[in-house]
Amino acid sequence: MTDYNFAYLDEQTKRMIRRAILKGLAIPGYQVPFASREMPMPYGWGTGGVQVSAAVLTPDDTFKVIDQGADDTTNAVSIRRFFQKTAGVKVTEATEEASVIQTRHRIPEQDLRDDQILVYQVPIPEPLRFLEPSEVETRKMHALEEYGLMHVKLYEDISQHGAIATAYAYPVKVEGRYVMDPSPIPKFDNPKLEMAGIQLFGAGREQRIYAIPPYTQVVSLDFDDYPFEASKADHACDLCGAEDSYLDELIVDDEGGRMFMCSDTDYCAGRRKQGHVGAQGVPYAEDAA
């Protein structure tokens, strides 16, 4: 006997979340309200994503959690252990082995397959919130497709900075209808939002669930004269030499020495195992020894 239910949440709560997920999939990009529950972890730890994972996982799953691309942060480790214990799932750090991946702030570099599910932890689900604080008003704006203000804000960026300065949580339009916040992923990841896997978004404090079914059209908002650009640091990874991955910049010594490395740690390790070595890297086996 265990003193908690399968995947921690009680059945009635999971049914409520599951119904919200189905409506989210039926109306891509629309934020479905749900009654968020207390979870045994603080809000900043992604309780929305955790509740969605709890509603989706089966005992047959292999579960991966990434936090800014890394599997080994306190946040990622504790969520992984939580479901290992409460749902009996296998866990992995390898993207290709995972059937369900919960993420905060990144999409894995490796393309997801059609049998994989990506669950996002979302802090602020409403893309119009910083333009309009009232929930009643933002609901109306979505209902009427009044997205002009969003374009005005992006255009102000251009007039002030000469480019759209928004680098994270860059707004997208889903299937030509709803403007959606993709969560604070770098805009480098936006093109990957059109994928073969199922994407589910959970915001715990704000009590919203939304979804993008596979192969759904997801367009980053832009202008004819300032097209969207999925930019990243103009560097290769110093560990594995990858030129196509999103990079974190690290200060490595007191002299201001810098190092760029893949934010997706599994991707980087995989490349190093294959023998790729970056400018400041050492061969994989040597490092592990």
Place this chain on the structure above:
Amino acid sequence: MQSLALEGGFQNAPTDAAHAFRSIMTAMARPGEISRVDGATPPAPLSVATGVTLLTLCDPDTPVFLGKSVNAQEIIDWITFHTGAPLVEAKDAMFAVGSWQDLTLDDFPIGTAEYPDRSATLIVEVPTLDNTGAILAGPGIKDTSRLTVPDIDAFQTNRQNFPLGLDFIFTCGNRLACLPRSTRVS
């Protein structure tokens, strides 16, 4: 209440429901794709797939409408015992169960402009369910898929209401497929 009503539920509700939901979710995310489910044996003429869907999604918070062909005491008892869902008129339903002929689409809530999710999901018992017939396109479908659907005009009308509209789960034996409002049918 007859003892039959007490039987035919999930053996292990938390994990049976978890597996069933994954099948239903995958089907809703990939319109036209046929999923298999098991774990429930509701009274005839309800199919296994309809029974599983009701046990997985319905409870005292979800008013259910029963179509004429399934509105029998035995079925009412089974649904009441296993889910606790209140039985209501079509206009108040979050879920509906029945044959295609049973269900008049105009009677069900399709949501509001602010809350398009406040709309009914129709669980429709169909005699055949195969990847032939109507062509489906839209979110969740790579190029196109095919599905035997009971009507085409009705789903085209439903699509015109997007983002409002009804969502459908077609059930046949232990198999099911979904047609959300976002799908274009031709």
